[in-house]
Amino acid sequence: MRPAKLWRGWRGCAAVVSIAVAVLFATAAPAAQPQVRYLHQGWEFRLLPDDPQAREHAPATQWRAARVPGHVHTDLLAQGLIPDPYVGAPEAQLQWIGLGAWEYRSRFDLSEATLRKSHAELVFEGLDTYADVYLNGEALLSADNAFRNWRLPVAGKLRARGNELRVVLHSPIRRLLPRVEAMPHKIAGNYPSPYGDEPKEAMTGNFARKPGYHYGWDWGPRYVTAGVWRDVKLESWDGPRIDELHLRQLRVDADVAELRAQVQVRADAAGSATLELDWLDPDGRRARALRQTVQLQAGAQTLNVPVRIERPRRWYPFGYGEQALYTFRARLLDADGQRAQAQQRTGLRRVELRRPRDAEGQGFAFAVNGIEIFAKGANAIPFDMFPARVPRERLRKTLEDARAANMNMLRNWGGGYYESDAFFDLADELGLMVWQDFMYGGGMQPGFDPAFRANAVAEARDQVRRLRRHPSIVLWCGNNEEETAWKDWGHRRKLMESDPAFAQTVWDGYVQLFGRDLREVVAQEAGDLPYWSSSPGNDLDEKANDSSKGDKHYWDVWAGSKPIAAYLDETPRFMSEFGLQAWPSLRTVDAFASAAEQGIDTPVIRAHQKFLAGAGNERLLHYIRAGYGEPRDFAQFVYLSQVMQAEGIELAALHHRASRPHTMGSLYWQLNDVWPGASWSSLDYYGRWKALHFHARRFFAPVAAAALRKDGRTTLSLLSDRTQALPARWTLRVIDFDAREHWRAQGEVALTPLAVTAAGAWSDAELLRGADQRRTAAVFELQAQGEPVSRRVIYFDEAEALALSDPQLRTQWRRDGKAAVLTLQTERLARGLWIEFDGLDAELSDNALTLLPGETVQLRVRADADLARLRQALRLRWLGAP
Template sequence: MLQATPLTDGWIVRHPEGATAALPASVPGCVHTDLLAAGVIPDPFLGRNETEVAWVGRRDWTYETDLDAASAHEQTDLVFEGLDTVAEISLDGQLLGRVRNMHRSYRFDVTGLSGRLSVRFASAYAEAEAVRGKLGERPAAYAEPYQYIRKMACSFGWDWGPTLVTAGIWRPVRLEHWSTARIARVRPLVTVEQGTGHVELAVDVERTRVEAPLTVEAVVGGVRARAEIDGTDGVVRIEVPDARLWWPRGYGEQPLYDVELTLLHGGDALDVWRRRIGFRTVELDRRADADGTGFTFVVNGLRLFARGVNWIPDDVFPSRVTRERYRERLRQAADAGVDLVRIWGGGIYESEDFYDACDELGLLVWQDFPFACAAYPEEQPLRGEVEAEARENVVRLMPHPSLVLWNGNNENLWGFRDWGWEPRLAGDSWGEGYYLGLLPRVVAELDPTRPYTAGSPWSGSWEWHPNDPAHGTHHSWEVWNRDDYAEYRANVPRFVAEFGWQAPPAYATLRRALPGEELAADSPGMLHHQKAEDGNGKLRRGLERHFADFEGDFDRWHYLTQVNQARAVAAGIEHWRSQWPVCAGTVVWQLNDCWPVTSWAAIDGDGREKPLYHELRRLYADRLLTLQVRERGLELAVVNQAAEAWAGAVRLRRMSVEGVVVGEVNVGFGAQGRAVARVDVPKELEPAGPKEFLVADTGALRAVHFPAPDREVPYPRPEFDVALAPGGIVVTARTLVRDLLLQADRLHPDARADRGLVTLLPGEEVTIGVRGWETPDAEAARSALYCMEPSR
């Protein structure tokens, strides 16, 4: 039987020219984390330390350990699951090979060898600049040369991320000892038809003895099958009767089946391959209709409105992201009502731990190939690397039922058309051959069970603009960059794959990241941890459209930016969900952060939930009430994504800001399962000017409509009582209290509230659960409560 020996101990890292003494190294890991552990560099996440460690990415680095490959087996392989990025591997001075792709694994025959194993990493900058010099300049959204190297693009910095260009053995490394033959690759095709699950396992083997007769035996769901290996490959097929369907979160259960495939020589087991699979069908409905060209996920025959978030690497040093951290972050997503996670193209193909968690949680995965915001050369040495990494990762990720879409790139087709690339390229290659040629061919050959789309955004054809909202996927960034968030309601895209609004991280995150700094919107550390072009200017202009009296008071500014982020995303999602089935999904930019930064994330770089996170729980719930301004007047949209029909009555109240009910009526509604019902608000209940607002209630659901921006609303001075309750506090309003927020991390860095923004009418109360609060105190809680106040 194949034996695997992890190589985790005894590693050192050093700069080849001797400028840095040999230091202990962690494998998996990277040079930054090793230097940080040794105290050689400061934490690049704190203050402005990022700039002090920029030299690390410009150096070459060597990892070394002693290796003894002696074994009674016929062959021993040295296996690297991931090397970041350009490296030369040698053993006792003998060159084993050279590599240049972070997104691939590598295997070297070291049978009978021993000595000093050396992995020498060249600076990613040096490699990228050399390829640029050979192939010529290509335009990109950022000045760093990330498109010339097959490496996580955002390690070169992004509009939410630091520039920390890594190197190292970032995924596990091991020795594999084996005899006769081993399993080189298993490509599982999993389908289901009329209740029967079909599993086809295409097996490739590597041999040491050509003449040895080989058999593969597979077991799935208690069903066993065998097949002979003809030369170096074979296929074993299994039918599983009464297969239980795997469903996305909220639509059913997520049954997973263990698959075990054993390679046999006679009665001897030589190698074993184990995975988990799920039976489900997935289609992408891209048919033309009266509204344009659709983009609707269909799972097990059911059409879905996708409630999505974009995922970036959870740490700029991805080797630090553990199985537990993946699970925590993805559990946060599921708890917010998310059912789709898009892995963005400037990052990586994530580890098995990510997809395992999505399989178990019922989170659909949209996987970008790693291309983002740049023109990518299609010549060698890049083209061969792109094909090799695509082939490896398509097969690696195929077992996961959560994976439902392969996407060619992020924003490159749009960039070619709109960002001035076409004239600059003057006929040079830029990636179109990957997105419309190579990658769809690879997916069609290896994984025909899943759809492929050429890019995001992509209209489906050059006949239309790549970002045409009426066709395919759409990225809505004009609103954040130039307009008020009310403009989200100006159109109805078929599928919104990116949109978002910025806000700073939680207060405790800022305090940790900027120690000793007097916080202000434009303080040095705050500006350094704001990577977006004119980011603070856009934040300010967004606030000016709605609020007064926010400058010069950091706490007020911090609260209002959080409110604005939540309201902006709510404006988009409420409008687009109310337009189902024309609009078939929203994917918020973004779920998470890779360090403490002002960004579009719902969960900040320290894992703390912003108010946006809690707002997503409301927006992505199966049932949603929303008040929408239409040409004919106010409309109540009753959004029902549950399978069961929803009928009842909504209490509509036209109220003054002093809390007086000006008018009231109950209106009935009925929404079929997976449908939207629309009810016109009676004209006499529409608010008249900034002193009035409309409230719609049914059960525990509420929608509120204020017709004027907050700066024009004559809010009363908020009055409320605060009392301790088991596990939290109770707030009782004596006046209108709009957008009340408990910033629990101001009570204790570990404290978390179980809800975000809430609007209370006079006499109403809310219980806010708080965990991680060591010494509960009502007055302390009051000091951490924020809400809308009258303009001064």
């Protein structure tokens, strides 16, 4: 219905409306929402006694306590039936879990008041994945999608005492394998299992709507788990119900926000009702109250309410304005006195994906409230193999650490799961834009199957509706790397050779699902947001991973073994993936490997190195040796891997930023870890910062110096993400490692807002002026009004060829409140300085430093230890150390 037919004009003056609203809201509050009973208590689980796995795992067939929300693996671990999946190398011996069928049950009682309610729905917010649900012996559901929200009407099926809820979870491998094996020609899967639980030529993961990473990835183990992994609840109510309040943003600018409040209502009968709408501004002040009589129809309907807010406070990404959030509230009172209410917190902003054509191709830039934002950030993967055990505090710490590194965007990668509401609430509050993939992460989906597509569309509708209130989401993307896999990795060619007609069918199904179906869902449910069919891609253009159009995944460095300097040869329109691997700190390695188990090629270390099926340390050594020499032991190998990763990603990210506006985004792979092991992350599984994260805070700084050396020539670009011009001074000093300054230059400049300002270029000969390149560095610094000093040090050879010597570091300690203060002073250049503490967890205000000759720095250290213990545990590493 059009709003004009539902709304007959706002009645009364503002004062009268405010009084009426206050009275109604006060009387409606107690009974306004459905009664919600979370069914998280009293669960038990077991392996089905007649399952084939029971022959070798009989103890698992006994009923034991379970945790809901949870997972089979974590319940088995809690009951002592399996070892910790993260410690040592138990992965092979735990694959039987993914082949088993598991049963969960719980009993609960209900009050007479609950039973008298006219409506009752059993709600499962996450069933992983093939799940049969029974209530009091009656089959209610056969679920087939871990990402869908299942609502089951149960009025009349409940009793006061002894309700039994049962969930039988079937193995996705055993469920799908016969179908996949029966296919005359297979579509490409992703990572084949090395454990024999399914044939390599018949992978099932891409046929299941469950987290793809459960089947293994090149940074995580293969644990094909199952479980009731999100909330289970019973909702009961009388009368009308507001299912959702959604604010459709039609126009948002500095002068006005024009919105359409969509109030989704279910009513038992037709009749008149009073609908009220108000909202609280970002400071909690009620800005307006509206009241109107509406005509309800029996059943489901959407009431569309026009809303206009003058001079709105808009939501901006971090660094560009405030993260203003409004709370909108709707209340419904029918003629029988039944009440319903709903509220939604959201931010008002306008998002555009700008793709102008130019002489070099086609641009790719996000604009928020008319400001083109250079996207700085990383790709986020799942926080755990078993997401039900990820607390909000961990999410907060990770996202706060992302913002602390001056990131303004995270890409939620498509091989995991749709993150919790808590994740997006935090992103909203912190001003982190989210590029949100739908959960398709590699291989090829059976989009040619209408049932699969229908399931996918229902999933997409569930998730877009759940998440559309969040201003942090700026893009919905169909999938990760499926189009480029088809076009560039040989998937299309191999299938065309074996069955051209089927190959065309597969591609047509892909285009239908990712080119049309998901695009339509986003347009219908979140019409103010752009949709992108695949990453990398150019929205179904002929070339999938194009440097001149769309977004780019660049893996010639690392996966292709090109030298790190090759990053300077790749200048895309938006870099959405690139990365270098590193090991986490020794403190993290100690959590899964004893000292005796630690070595570059020991079994446990190989088990936690998933690239190249455990042989990824050879690739790491390739890059370490090329730039830093041969590590003398495992500890130095870990340290050098972090130095290499940090310096390499810094080179690439500064190149991307210096290429603005041609390039408008730099998202490195990856932010976080799913378990403790080798990966491309800058934050390890326990949240400890690798060297890369400390570097990211500098190279993603809003104002930064980008000095980049290529082919014997260094170019200085001055970067500013500020929206106002800034007076600044740049300085160049050429020094040797023992403190001698050869010469210096400087210049005054006004930094252009949201742009790159060129400051100069010098050949090696012009910089060195005859100095020994093995003992000399060029130091570029930028000081802008109100901004921290940005520094970039250029060397004239690889680190392993430089004449780096003992920097003669001196340390002093003092206490300052709850923190300790460490003062470091150096006589000579200290490159790649890493500070750690044996046996202690310590949080440092800075690390992964380069100190210039004669420089002194003070670092705050937070740790559960006194100064004597800190002093004793302190360990310093630097490049060139003996």
